[in-house]
Amino acid sequence: MLSKKTKYGIKALTYICGHESDGPIPISKISEAENISHKFLETILLTLKKGGIVSSKKGKGGGYYLLKDPYEILMSDIIRLLSGPIAMVPCVSLNFYEKCDDCPDEETCGINRLMLEVRDSTLKVLREKSLAQLTKQSSRQNIT
Amino acid sequence: MLSKKTKYGIKALTYICGHESDGPIPISKISEAENISHKFLETILLTLKKGGIVSSKKGKGGGYYLLKDPYEILMSDIIRLLSGPIAMVPCVSLNFYEKCDDCPDEETCGINRLMLEVRDSTLKVLREKSLAQLTKQSSRQNIT
DNA sequence: GTAATACCCCATTAAGTCGATAGGGTTTAT
DNA sequence: ATAAACCCTATCGACTTAATGGGGTATTAC
Secondary structure (H helix, E strand, O other): OOOHHHHHHHHHHHHHHHOHHHOOEOHHHHHHHHOOOHHHHHHHHHHHHHOOOEEEEOOOOOEEEEOOOHHHOEHHHHHHHHHOOOOOOHHHOOOOOOOOOOOOOOOOOHHHHHHHHHHHHHHHHHHOOEHHHHHHHHHHHHOO | OOOHHHHHHHHHHHHHHHOHHHOOEOHHHHHHHHOOOHHHHHHHHHHHHHOOOEEEEOOOOOEEEEOOOHHHOEHHHHHHHHHOOOOOOHHHOOOOOOOOOOOOOOOOOHHHHHHHHHHHHHHHHHHOOEHHHHHHHHHHHHOO
16 A cells, blocks of 8 residues: 555655646645654755755755656656555665565565565556656646 | 465465375364464465365364365466455555545556556466465475 | 744654464365 | 354454644745
8 A cells, every 4th residue: 555655745746747847836735735743854955855766955045856867767666765665575675675474486486576566567657657747647637 | 465364375285285185174273284373274265265266074083174276276366366356556456445435537547557567467477376286396305 | 144044853642554463263185 | 962063243453544733844925
């Protein structure tokens, strides 16, 4: 299940992406528009900043802005940063690998093999969608 | 993340599947072989029984056995039963659908669309793998 | 420079889930 | 009848999640 932290993070990024021309976006603006607790959003954006997805400007007129071309910000990166591993088992995780304590041999473990396939197919989807694409889709409601 | 409940459940089913010719398999046998708490395993097998995947025979010489052809027991069914929804968001779940409280329109929600794709690709993998296939893979270590 | 704005950090809490344990009850084959 | 095996309920500690609260520090506009 996608945590609210992750969901909020994606919504916040989508908002920032859709208002890039306005300059840095303050937390208060996002939290109002997307109905997210100001304080909670603060920690989320901090994580995204540490992860190199956004940066921020302090002081009056400050706020958050994207650090990269939104077409190069992949959903897999965002989700990994906010939710941790994408794999359903640590022993098939690319970025958070850990050996199973019980499983003696990953080569012959059926669960390992299955979850490897699941991870690959999930990752394929998440890597092929960028923040820019997601933002476009979401803002379509404002056109009609 | 796959819960231990689900992991244990799959392991138990794999064990039962691999020892079908022995007749009903008692909990104690599985819990010993797979290193699972007897009591915990009990609740798991009960769930699987309620879900129509296994049945049980009481009394001396009793135990659990598969209710269907293992080639027709799909991993998607097992996981759904033990872990709940496969989808990462309730609003794209096939069997556990729930509307998002915040999202006003699923049609234009970028997260919805993305998670729909993820669900489809995950489900494709899980539906194409049966318990029989998984069991074969796991038991290969006993051959060499 | 100073006040307002906005980011940064730490600690706490309520609620919920997870893995496991305990104890007792019922059914059934021998 | 008795032992083996299934069934049910309740509880527990540890952990995670979502959210609050309070108090800073940096920076910009005026």
